[in-house]
Amino acid sequence: MADxxxxxxxxxxxxxxxxxxxxxxxxxxxxGDADKAIEILKEQFKKIQDxxxxxxxxxxxxxxxxxxxxxxxxxxxIQVESAPVATGEALEALGQxxxxxxxxxxxAASVEELMSQTPEGGSQTFQGMYEDFVNKIREKTxxxxxxxxxxxxxxxxxxxxxxxxxxxxxxxxKDASILRDxxxxxxxxxxxxCLVSDLEAADVQAERDRLTEEARATGKPxxxxxxxxxxxxxxxxxxxxxxxxxxxxxxxxKSVEKALSEAGYEAVGFTRWQVGMDG
Numbered sequence: 705m706a707d708x709x710x711x712x713x714x715x716x717x718x719x720x721x722x723x724x725x726x727x728x729x730x731x732x733x734x735x736g737d738a739d740k741a742i743e744i745l746k747e748q749f750k751k752i753q754d755x756x757x758x759x760x761x762x763x764x765x766x767x768x769x770x771x772x773x774x775x776x777x778x779x780x781x782i783q784v785e786s787a788p789v790a791t792g793e794a795l796e797a798l799g800q801x802x803x804x805x806x807x808x809x810x811x812a813a814s815v816e817e818l819m820s821q822t823p824e825g826g827s828q829t830f831q832g833m834y835e836d837f838v839n840k841i842r843e844k845t846x847x848x849x850x851x852x853x854x855x856x857x858x859x860x861x862x863x864x865x866x867x868x869x870x871x872x873x874x875x876x877x878k879d880a881s882i883l884r885d886x887x888x889x890x891x892x893x894x895x896x897x898c899l900v901s902d903l904e905a906a907d908v909q910a911e912r913d914r915l916t917e918e919a920r921a922t923g924k925p926x927x928x929x930x931x932x933x934x935x936x937x938x939x940x941x942x943x944x945x946x947x948x949x950x951x952x953x954x955x956x957x958k959s960v961e962k963a964l965s966e967a968g969y970e971a972v973g974f975t976r977w978q979v980g981m982d983g
Contacts, residue, residue: 858883
């Protein structure tokens with residue numbers, strides 16, 4: 705058996721951030737060769753994966769990156785087992801570079817494609833970083849989804865990191881801060897869709913026909929009936945959760961659509977992620 709010094713164990717721990725006893729066992733098995741010991745420690749990743757394969761990942765974190773000119777945004781979701789890991793610095797050190805690379809690198813259509821890439825200035829791929837993370841944390845960890853979204857875009861992460869929103873607009877806006885404000889609105893009020901045109905056309909027409917019939921029963925002229933129906937249809941859109949028709953959370957004296965228009969934008973769509981859920 706190799707004579708493993710305390711200094712060698714400490715040096716390996718400093719390199720891997722793994723428990724001292726595990727570092728010592730790996731060094732003994734590697735006959736004192738630190739590089740071989742690291743390979744032995746990395747092999748534990750598969751054992752941890754297999755052991756915790758059936759564990760639930762009900763905690764996690766959403767990461768967002770947005771270009772300075774709001775031209776693009778990126779989201780990454782990572783699920784873990786416990787809240788302390790979800791909010792810890794180790795997960796942030798893995799997830800935020802993934803979002804940054806997804807935004808500023810060649811892009812990735814899948815988790816697997818992103819995992820094969822290396823962050824700027826990094827020495828290993830995200831897959832390698834991920835395996836090191838699992839070895840250190842000892843929890844089941846799943847990178848569940850990634851997305852890169854064209855802008856103009858604004859983003860918002862809720863304080864618990866479990867809800868993330870990217871809002872997409874179009875136009876040459878005068879104040880891009882409204883894009884983040886609308887993303888915050890979406891996080892809080894959870895609209896079902898972005899635009900009236902996102903609703904089922906048949907449902908919209910059926911409601912308009914119903915309201916028109918009711919209004920005609922009052923005997924009012926057609927031009928007044930049209931105005932009445934338009935006003936009541938807006939209420940219908942709000943009830944259906946259409947973002948553009950909702951009262952803007954930051955200034956409920958105007959709709960989201962009006963607030964955007966005043967800032968030089970039009971709504972296009974949004975992506976709202978909650979950890980473990982579609983929206």
